[in-house]
Amino acid sequence: QVQLVESGGGLVQAGGSLRLSCAASGLTFSTYAVGWFRQAPGKEREVVATITRIGIRTYYSDFVKGRFTISRDAARNMAFLQMNSLKPEDTAIYYCAAASGSESLKSYHYDYRGQGTQVTVSS
Numbered sequence: 001q002v003q004l005v006e007s008g009g010g011l012v013q014a015g016g017s018l019r020l021s022c023a024a025s026g027l028t029f030s031t032y033a034v035g036w037f038r039q040a041p042g043k044e045r046e047v048v049a050t051i052t053r054i055g056i057r058t059y060y061s062d063f064v065k066g067r068f069t070i071s072r073d074a075a076r077n078m079a080f081l082q083m084n085s086l087k088p089e090d091t092a093i094y095y096c097a098a099a100s101g102s103e104s105l106k107s108y109h110y111d112y113r114g115q116g117t118q119v120t121v122s123s
Contacts, residue, residue, distance in 0.1 A: 002026035002112050004096050009117030012086055020081040020117060022096030027112070030054070030074040033103035035110060036081045038092035038119075048094070049081060050103040059103065086121045094119050
């Protein structure tokens with residue numbers, strides 16, 4: 001059974017940092033591209049960042065560029081999202097997703113997705 005489990009979310013003040021983790025099991029995680037997505041109440045899900053299978057190429061949405069860093073650890077079957085300089089508008093549920101194909105900006109291209117972790121940034 002494939003599982004992606006996110007952790008590391010929480011409540012943080014504006015300007016603070018959080019590091020999200022995504023632990024994968026039941027699949028050869030290193031053969032999947034990974035994406036982090038988020039969804040705020042009343043808004044559509046949007047891509048935050050993506051990383052290729054071997055982590056050479058990354059993509060960041062403009063609203064997180066320079067503040068967030070996506071990474072992965074193949075040996076531990078994990079992916080991470082380091083979030084710095086957080087803003088109240090970053091408040092959302094953050095999901096990690098795994099794609100057997102190439103990385104994509106669209107969540108429906110991903111084969112698996114976790115349950116998400118809540119990130120709340122207070123002003």
